[in-house]
Amino acid sequence: MSEPSPLLPVLDVHPLPDAADVFTAANLPHWRPRLFGGQVLGQATVAASRTVPADRPVHSLHAYFLRPGDPAVPVHLAVERLRDGRSFSARRVQALQNGVAILSGIASFQVGAQGVEHAEPAPRVPEPEELTSDVELLDALEHPMARQLGRGRLTDVRHVEPALYVTPDGERRAHQAVWMRLDGALPDDPVLHRAALAYASDFTVLEPVLRRHGLVWATPGLNVASLDHAMWWHRPARADEWFLYVAQSPNATGARGLSTARVYDRQRRLVASVAQEGMLRLP
Numbered sequence: 459m460s461e462p463s464p465l466l467p468v469l470d471v472h473p474l475p476d477a478a479d480v481f482t483a484a485n486l487p488h489w490r491p492r493l494f495g496g497q498v499l500g501q502a503t504v505a506a507s508r509t510v511p512a513d514r515p516v517h518s519l520h521a522y523f524l525r526p527g528d529p530a531v532p533v534h535l536a537v538e539r540l541r542d543g544r545s546f547s548a549r550r551v552q553a554l555q556n557g558v559a560i561l562s563g564i565a566s567f568q569v570g571a572q573g574v575e576h577a578e579p580a581p582r583v584p585e586p587e588e589l590t591s592d593v594e595l596l597d598a599l600e601h602p603m604a605r606q607l608g609r610g611r612l613t614d615v616r617h618v619e620p621a622l623y624v625t626p627d628g629e630r631r632a633h634q635a636v637w638m639r640l641d642g643a644l645p646d647d648p649v650l651h652r653a654a655l656a657y658a659s660d661f662t663v664l665e666p667v668l669r670r671h672g673l674v675w676a677t678p679g680l681n682v683a684s685l686d687h688a689m690w691w692h693r694p695a696r697a698d699e700w701f702l703y704v705a706q707s708p709n710a711t712g713a714r715g716l717s718t719a720r721v722y723d724r725q726r727r728l729v730a731s732v733a734q735e736g737m738l739r740l741p
Contacts, residue, residue: 463642463698465612468497469653471504471535479537481505485529487610493527495684496660498553498561503653505535506549506565514547514567515691516652521563522686531555545569577692577728578720586637586700589616596623613658614639622668624676632670633706636662640698654697655721655730656689664736666707667715679741685714688733695721695729702726713739 471481481504486497499521507516527533538550546568553561592615597605618635620627638658644650664682667673673680695701705719715738721730 460643460698463612463640463644463654465500465640465642465654465657466644466650469500469504469650469657471501471508473508474534477536479509479539481508481535481537482532483535485527485531485533486612487529491526491529493529493533493560494660495523495527495561495687496657498523498527498533499660499687499689500653500657501533501535502551502553502561502563503565503656504649506537506551507567507649507653509537509539509549510542510547510567514569515648515694516565517568517692518688518690519563519565519656520686520688521561523561523684525558525560526683527553527560528555533560540564545571580702580720580722580726580728581635581704583618583635583637583702586614586616586639589618589637591616592621592623595621599624611661612641613661614641615661617662619669622665622674624674626672626674627669628672630670630672632666632708633704634662634666634669636703636705637700638703639700642698644696644698648694651695651697652691655691655695655701658697658701659689659703659719659721659730659732660684660687660734662703663705663717663719663732663734664707664715664738666705666717667710667736667738670707670710673738673740677740681737681739683737685735685737690731691729692731693723693727693729695723695727700724701729705732710738713737
């Protein structure tokens, strides 16, 4: 049996005893002086989910990153109950540090229902066992920051196309596919798995923008920051099993790049969709 995921204490938010619908959780150790946005997305997903009945899973989240988060300061997650209808519930959630919002979003929840179904098929790509882990690629760079990045994500990431850490993609394509799987095991709680998918969805989503323009993460003076993030969960999936993250960038302009992504499980079922716009500045 796998060891418990080290991400679990970060996602498993706890209610504050003296405030209704306000939660807190631990921060990830981070190699940068700001919080990883995926951490806050995952925590916001769990906090909002804890205020609705268990038979109403989250199906969408639309969030804005308002300020950089400080890894040394606890994050409080304040949830506002906007609506509880017969089939849908809506919650506003704000992530706060020192009383100031660093993320603001709205999540929607729905009772299970039957209806029409279709899904975009998954592309044909190699299986994750055929690919090199990014941990190995980053360890080979023999740089302490690279090693910390590879192991600090708490997720096994494997690029189908060449990774973009130091070497640009000569084809300059605006799309890519990445296999990911959370380190360790999560409990069967579907809220935690949806939150963990949100956490991982922020890792590589903007890479198609870099790839299209021959850029890499090590480009001198490159400044990248997530501006907003939208996610739709379509079908149940486990984040501690392999999932395929297929992303593409339809546009970049005004020092902003847009990426959209589809998430498939190992059986090639479409389980989630993602969209994010990020700031990309060059000197």
